[in-house]
Structure formats: structure tokens, C-alpha cells
Amino acid sequence: MARGATGGSHATRRRLVLIGLLAEPGARPAPAWPDLSGDDWREIDRMAQVHRLQPLLHHRQQDNPAIPRDIRAGWREAFRESALWALQVSGELAATHALLDRAGLAPVALKGAWLAWHAYPHPALRPLRDIDLWLPADQIIAAYGLLREQGYQAADDAQLSLDQSLRLDKHLPPLVSPRGVLVELHHRLWEIPGRMDHGAPLADQDELRDQTIRIGPIAYLDPQDTLAHLIIHAVYDHRLDCGPLLLADIAFLLARTPIDWDRFARDARKGGWLKGAALVLDMVRDHAPHLALPPPLPDCPAPPGIAADLLLQELDTRQSAGVIATLRAGGLRAFVLRILARRADRAGAPVARDLRGEGGFAAWATTRLARTLRELSRSEVRGQSRRLATLSRWLDS
Template sequence: MNPSIQQPLSTLQLLLLDLITPLRTVTQAQVDALSPQDWQALLKMVRQHRLGPMLHWQLGQVHAHLTIPPECRAEWARSHKKNTLRNLLLQRELLLVHQLFKNAAIPYMALKGAYLAYHAYPNPALRPMRDLDILVPKDQVLKAYQILLDAGMSHMEDYQGSPEVVMALYKHLPPLRSASGQVNVELHSRLFHHESEGRPQPDLSDTPGFWDRITSAPIANQVISFEPPTELLLHMIVHAVYDHQFNNGPLLLSDLAFLLSTQTIDWPLFWSLAQLGQQTRGCLLALKLTQRYWGIEHMVWPSTTADEQIELDAATDMAACLMLRDFEARGDVFLHHELLKSTSPKEKIFFLLRKIFPSKDWIAAIYPVRRDSWQIYFWYLVRLLDRLRYRVPAFWRARQQPQLQHEVKEITRLTQWLAG
């Protein structure tokens, strides 16, 4: 337990999950039991996982009977207002991208938050967005990238690598900063990573008929192209469960809940796609969490045995707390988790060496240098110094934190269950 708080961290995490959902009961006694230190810990989780707008809304919808510290209510109200303005900026940039690609006859799909905020949530302010994610067919994504640059977008300082190299390694090209300087735009050539747990991963965008199933919906008198609802459901689950082990927070649950309550899902297609990608267990887990906290009906489940249901319930309990772990420590948790998977000292050493000295393609994807240039060794030195200055000290500090080590063990258990 963090010595600065009185309640166990898991108690605070589960209480916060109950506060942001419509189905769970929260009593005044639970709220009154929180110390000032507990409230500070809870506020930190809210900020890290962008839950202020949803809390502000739910306190008016289903938890109006609760007496909450005024400073907390005020902060969450401010975040709701701030997100309203932020989403207007993102909407403007989405419309600009739409017009650019329309003029160039380039097909695209706006992904995840752009659709959810305006066509699933009851109010766009409830769905924070860090950036705009846009999918473009692989054979046109580099052309689309150049169109955005020609229109005034710019490379970001932390992402100076070659788009061609990045495309071969990652699912999206280096992020671009909008001409306004207020929004980041990520062009995707894939929805999923190239690999998952060391095995090639088929991509949703390559499935037959994917681009024929584009969803079109209006935003500010323009018809915008979006990801089809069934694929969007699977995309969000894979992103949260397999890519992030739930460290991107409980907005996943409201995303799924509002999508399922507003759109028709092709369940046979959904489960066949999940089976194709060996992602059925992750889908079961995410939907079970959504049902537990949001009470969504009309979901179609595949058949499971009694033993499988017991395992699923245990995984659901585990995942609930993992959704609200320290966002700032996610890199340390991931590194320790990957290290724990190495079974011998030799494997651990080789793993760390690969992290410190990655492939030339990886260096060329991050830094402004070609993989065949002699200057690439200078950038290896830059990376090494950066690791020694920042990551190594953070890595050793993290090893001394009991909570982080607990999270590493829980993630290891979860990933083992997901692997089946």
C-alpha cells in the first residue's frame, strides 16, 4: 500500500470505477471514509486517465446524492468544459483532413474517438481525445502523409524518422503536428501491430470487404468516413487488452458501452474475426467488464464451459484494478513484465541489450538518419546516453516499489490467461 493513503489502493481503484459507471451503487459512507490523502490519490487517477468529464456527468446523472469535496467537483466541471473546447479543435482538424483527402480522392477512415465522441456518446465532451487517428490504405498512406505536410502540418521533434521505415515496423507513421500547432494527427496503414507475442498478426484492414463497409456520418455538414462498428469494437478491445494490458484506462468501458447501445454489431463477423486473430479471450474479458460496470444487454456470447466462466470471472476481477494503475509508470511496468518472461539470466541480458541497442531499422524510424548511413552509430550513442540518463535510473527505482512489482505479476498472470 502507498503509505500516504489510508485506503488500500485497490479499494480506491474499484470505488472510482463505480463512480464513473451508471450501474454500480456508491454510498455516502464509502465517500466519507476517504482521507485527504485518499482523495489526492483518486484525483491523480482521474487526471491520468482523463475521467474528469465522465465523473462530472455521472455525478449529475446517477450519483447526485453523494456529497463530494467541492474542489473535486469544481475540477471535474472544469475538465468537462475544457474537453468541450478541445474537441472543437479536433473537429476542425478532422474536417480539414477530410477535405484534403477528398480533393485528392484518397479513401480514409477516422478511427476510435472521432466516431465515438460525435456518434456514440450522448455528449462529445464526455470522450477526451489525445489526437486524431486516420486509417489510409497501405498503398496510399505515404502520398496522404505528404499531402498533410504540404498543407502545413509538420514533423514533431520526438519523431524525426523516415516514414517508409516506420511503416514497415509500426501501425502508424510518425505523428504530425497540425498547422495550428494544437492537434497531433496519426496516419495509420494498419489497425493492429505487425506482431503480437512474437507471432505475425493479421490486420483487420486486410479482411475481405473491409473498405466496402465504411461507415459515413455527418459532422458539421460534412460526411465523414469512419471505421465500421463491428471492426471498431474489435479494434478498441485489441488496442486496450493486447497492446496496452488495460493501461489506457477505463474509458474503454464507456467506449464499448456507448458503441454497443447505439450501433448494430454483426456478432458472427465479430467473433470470427476475433478467432482469426486469436483474440477471443481478450474480447470475452473486455465485454464481461463492460457488462459488469455498464449493464449492456443484447451482446451475443460464444459458448463457454463452467470452468471457463470461472477463469473469466477471475480475469475480470484482475483487469478491473489494472485499468487504473499509474499511467506514468506504464513503461517501467512493461519493461519489468517483459524481463520477467525471460526464464534465464542469459535471456534477460539479451533482452536488455536488444532494448538498448535495437535494430538499425528501429533507429532510422525514430531518428533523422538512414539505416545505411555511417551516422547511424552516432544516434546509437545518443540513445545509449538517453537510456543511461533516464531509463536505467527509473528502471532501478521501479524495482523497489512493491505496488509496481504487484502490477507486473498481475499483468503476467493476465497475459498467460489471454494466451490460453
């Protein structure tokens, strides 16, 4: 993982230490850290909390005397709380899936739902923020209406209509279940072309749906397709801001199920996500060197050395950094559309978000631009925007 560093800065060193603490036995050692101060450990713990890493750190490092006792105690408590939350989410997943199933709809649980209960050694190690259920596009409005009738509430004020979300987003506005769990209904597995600063991978969604599996009453993506989904979601949809759980997700998935690597390479090349696959598998080799991974994928240039910083980028500045990254990578038109709160696919006219809940368009645009300019005065935000733009340009190169 050392080759993912962007320099010798103190912040980068902390990030590398955290990623090293998450790595599996036998991984490349983390940078030397005996001289870490209390402030260093508190910052490492803060990053771990932001990226849902504390339960896994408890699992990996609970007996490590080099880590301050209070930090380890906090990780132990995070594991306990995550275990309780996992029980609640498990019940909600079963109830929501059954509700849609009984109505003749065809929900498929995505990513964390399979990983937490069928790949990780304990579901608490893989905290879920929400439940993602994938449905055919011609069923999703009916599914949304059914959940609303059953007491599921809108999580936020919707800024797009359901029809606009169906055209421009990969999921409808999130709902909160009667028991307080966030549920997202997806009609696409990843972003449409034109939504990001780089090209979007292609997907044969009918083929992926034909390959789904069923464990008990719940349908899931096939694990090999889950691997592809994890890579595309992390790299192309989120430019790695989903955090180092990505590495653990893939390591536990690969330890749990065999992968047809020839098919994987064919799918990646056909779908246009070969570079993202090469980038992620390169990181996984460092994270879990005992895994039987294929050699580096052919015909793929070396990725830029920004992975460690992007895996632990600051989430509260990603919007501002992303706005400037859009200017750097996508040009002035893409930047203006983002500032003006417009969304568009490559074939359609831009659609304006409904910003009445944020004081109207003028108030939103002024606030968004002012915040972006204010945060750009911080060197770390400028660096974050450069790294985001670098990744987008590399993906399209």
C-alpha cells in the same frame, strides 16, 4: 468489477471506487467509501485526470453530495474545457480528412472520432488526445508528405525512418496540425506480430476497409469493427493502460448500434482475439448491466483477476514496468532488444532507433536501464510489471 481486484490494498480500493463512480445506473455498487479522506479524493481526482475521466464523472456524479464540492467543481470545469477542445478537434478532423480526400486518398477515422460525435451523448464526455486516420499502406507516405506540405509539423524527433515505421509500426510519426491538434496516420489497425510480449491478432484489412461507413463527408470504421478495434487496441496493443474510458466507449457504442454477436464471436475466434473479447465484455457486464450482452464466450478460460489495477495503472511507470514484464513474459532476448532500443518483426532483422536526440545509444541505454532499476525498488512498479506479464502470458496460453 469487484472480481477484477487484486487484493484489499488502499490503492486498489481507490481504483475500484473510481471505476464504480464511472459505472452506469444499476451497476454493481462500488466498495463502501463514506470514510474516504481528502487525500483519497485528491488521488481519485488525479487518476481521473490522467485517464481523461473528469468530464464523464461530471456527467455521472455532478449532483452527488457525497463527493467533495471542490472535486465536483473541478470535474465541471474539465467538462467545459473538454467541450471547447471538442469543437477544435471536430474542425480539424473535417479539414484534415477533406484535404486527404481531395487528393484522391482514402482516410478512415478511427475510434474516438466516431465515438465522440456519434455514440456519446455529448462529445465533451469523450476527450480525444489526437485524431487517428487509417489509410492504405500504399497511400500513407504520400498522405504524410501532403500534410507536411500543408504546414503539419513533426510532433517529436523521429526515431525511425518513414520506411522503417511502415514496416515495424502501425502508424507513422505523429504530426501536429497548424491549429495544434495531434494527427496520427495509421497504415495498420493494430500492432504487428513480434511487437508485443504476446501474439498479435490477425486482421483482414481489405475486408474491414470494404465495410467502412460514411457519415457526411467523413469515412469511419463500421461500428461493429470499431468494437473489435477497441478491444484489440486496449488489450493486445496496450495491456489496458488506455484506462476505464474503454468501458464507457463500449457501453455507449452498444447502446447506439446493434451488434451481430454470432459474427463477433466468429471474427474473434478467426482473428485470435477471443480471450481479449471475453476479458473486456466481462468488465462491461459490470459497468453497464442493462446492456443486452451475449453470454460469456465459449471455450475461453476465466481471465486473471487484474483488470481493475491494469485499467488504472500508472502511466509514468509503464515503460519501466513494461521492460520488466518483457523479461518475465518474453524472455531474455526480448528484454535485451528492448533495453538496446531495437525493434523487429518476426520475419526481419532488428532495427535500431535513432537516438541522437536523446544523447546517442549509450546515453539512452544507460538512462533507460538506470530508470528501470530505480523504479523497480518501488513495490507498486514490481506489481505493475507482474500484472502486465500475467496478462501477456494468459493471452498466449
